[in-house]
Every structure is written in C-alpha cells, then in structure tokens.
Amino acid sequence: MQLYHHPYSLDSQKVRLALEEKGIDYTSYHVNPITGKNMDLSFFRMNPSAKLPVFQNGAHIIFDTIEIIQYVERISVVTSGTDDLSITSGKVVEWMKKIQGWNPKFLTLNHIPDKYRHTVSKFIRRVVIARMAESPDLASAYHRKLKEAYETEDKLKNQEVLKCSREHLIRLLDEVEIKLNETKYLAGEEFTMADVMLIPVLARLVLLNLEDEYISCRPSIAEYWVLVQQRPSYKKVVGKYFSGWRKYRTLVKTWCCIRLRSMLRRY
Numbered sequence: 001m002q003l004y005h006h007p008y009s010l011d012s013q014k015v016r017l018a019l020e021e022k023g024i025d026y027t028s029y030h031v032n033p034i035t036g037k038n039m040d041l042s043f044f045r046m047n048p049s050a051k052l053p054v055f056q057n058g059a060h061i062i063f064d065t066i067e068i069i070q071y072v073e074r075i076s077v078v079t080s081g082t083d084d085l086s087i088t089s090g091k092v093v094e095w096m097k098k099i100q101g102w103n104p105k106f107l108t109l110n111h112i113p114d115k116y117r118h119t120v121s122k123f124i125r126r127v128v129i130a131r132m133a134e135s136p137d138l139a140s141a142y143h144r145k146l147k148e149a150y151e152t153e154d155k156l157k158n159q160e161v162l163k164c165s166r167e168h169l170i171r172l173l174d175e176v177e178i179k180l181n182e183t184k185y186l187a188g189e190e191f192t193m194a195d196v197m198l199i200p201v202l203a204r205l206v207l208l209n210l211e212d213e214y215i216s217c218r219p220s221i222a223e224y225w226v227l228v229q230q231r232p233s234y235k236k237v238v239g240k241y242f243s244g245w246r247k248y249r250t251l252v253k254t255w256c257c258i259r260l261r262s263m264l265r266r267y
C-alpha cells in the first residue's frame with residue numbers, strides 16, 4: 001500500500017493519523033505541494049486534481065479523505081480479526097463529514113504573510129507552466145490548476161469569503177465544545193476516526209498562532225487538545241514537524257528550496 005502525502009497537508013495528516021492509530025504498514029511518499037511536487041508528471045498523471053493525499057492499494061486508488069480513512073478501518077478489521085464498532089457508528093461518520101466540510105485553505109492562506117504567499121503562489125504557477133510545456137497532453141488539466149490558483153488569489157481578496165470560513169469554523173468548534181463537555185472524545189468515551197479528523201484542524205490553528213482565539217477560550221477543547229497531543233500517532237504525524245521550534249525547521253527548509261529554485265529558475 002502506498003500513501004502520497006505531505007506533513008503540510010491537513011487531509012494528509014488525517015489519513016496518516018488513521019494509519020498510525022490502526023497500526024497499518026504502508027509505503028510513504030512525500031509530495032510537497034508548496035514546492036509544486038504535486039505537479040510532477042508521474043503524480044499528476046495518476047491524479048490530475050494534484051490534491052493530497054492519495055492512497056493506493058494495487059489497482060485501487062482512493063482520492064477522498066473520508067473514503068481513505070474508512071478503507072483503512074476496513075483493512076484494520078480484516079487484519080486484526082476484531083470487530084471495530086466505530087466503522088458502523090453513524091455518529092462517527094457524521095462528525096467526520098462535519099469536520100471535512102470546513103475548508104482550511106482560506107484561513108491558512110490568509111494568515112501567511114503576503115510576501116511569502118505571493119512568492120509561493122508565483123513559484124507554483126511557474127512550476128505548472130513548466131510541467132505543461134513538458135506534457136502538452138495534460139495541458140487542460142494543468143490549465144485547470146492555473147485557473148484554480150488565480151481564483152484562490154481572487155477569493156483571498158474577498159473579505160466575505162474569509163468571514164464565511166471563520167464563521168463556519170466557529171460553528172464547528174462551538175458544536176465540538178458542547179460535545180467534549182459531555183464526553184472524553186468526540187464520538188463518546190473512546191478515541192475514534194472522528195478524533196483523527198479533528199486533531200489536524202486544532203494543530204493547524206496552533207500553527208497559525210490562533211490557539212488563543214479558537215482553542216484556549218473553549219475549556220473542553222483546550223483540555224482535549226492537551227490530551228490528544230500525548231498520543232504517539234500525534235507525535236509522529238504532527239509533532240515531529242510542527243511542535244515548538246520544529247515548525248521553523250520545517251518551514252525554513254521549504255522556503256529555502258523555493259528561493260533557491262526561483263533564483264536558478266529551476267521550475
């Protein structure tokens with residue numbers, strides 16, 4: 001089994017947490033979307049949306065985050081021979097869908113200083129154009145990615161888009177807060193795939209220095225956040241790259257790569 005993913009990608013984090021929690025072995029391929037690796041021909045041919053993560057088991061390729069996690073759960077049931085109730089639990093799936101319904105893209109991009117965001121976005125556009133020139137048969141799919149990049153830039157200028165994204169997040173967190181006030185984890189007293197979906201969202205808010213605004217002011221979420229950071233899966237998937245000073249190492253590495261390749265015009 002292969003997983004194409006990256007530590008920066010929130011949906012990749014969700015899937016990797018699921019794989020770690022279920023103890024499933026897989027071959028890991030890092031595809032950094034910030035350096036445009038997701039536009040490389042071999043990956044793009046398999047996945048013309050260029051989005052991460054992608055899970056492959058033989059001829060079976062899955063692109064949807066929730067579908068991947070449910071597939072991982074089924075593999076875990078088959079390999080362990082135990083009955084995993086969370087698979088059949090409607091409330092777990094309901095939470096998973098609710099959390100997946102919030103798109104972290106606009107809040108994330110809005111909190112990246114303009115200087116960095118513009119450099120990265122220009123770099124990615126150049127990568128797409130370079131790949132398009134190498135593979136004219138994929139031109140229309142690459143074109144879609146270029147259009148998407150311009151549309152994202154436009155949406156970021158629209159305060160209404162940002163306001164909607166924030167309000168959606170607040171509604172979600174308020175609902176989570178009420179639930180966590182009643183139970184230890186999101187779908188009850190046991191850790192489930194609903195928690196796997198929520199942890200990367202909280203980690204993203206912390207990475208963007210938004211902990212006070214969204215987490216600390218919600219006591220049950222704040223307590224939950226301390227608890228889930230103790231899990232080995234969290235440490236391996238998120239902590240290793242983003243806890244404390246590690247986030248600077250991770251971010252500076254990508255930034256230097258982009259600056260160097262821009263200087264050398266190596267797209």
Ligand SMILES: N[C@@H](CCC(=O)N[C@@H](CS)C(=O)NCC(=O)O)C(=O)O
Nearest residue numbers: 009010011033050051052063064065
């Ligand atoms: N197929 C995914 C979407 C995943 C997604 O939006 N991935 C983002 C990172 S979390 C991505 O790959 N962005 C890069 C791009 O769009 O070029 C789903 O389950 O909804």
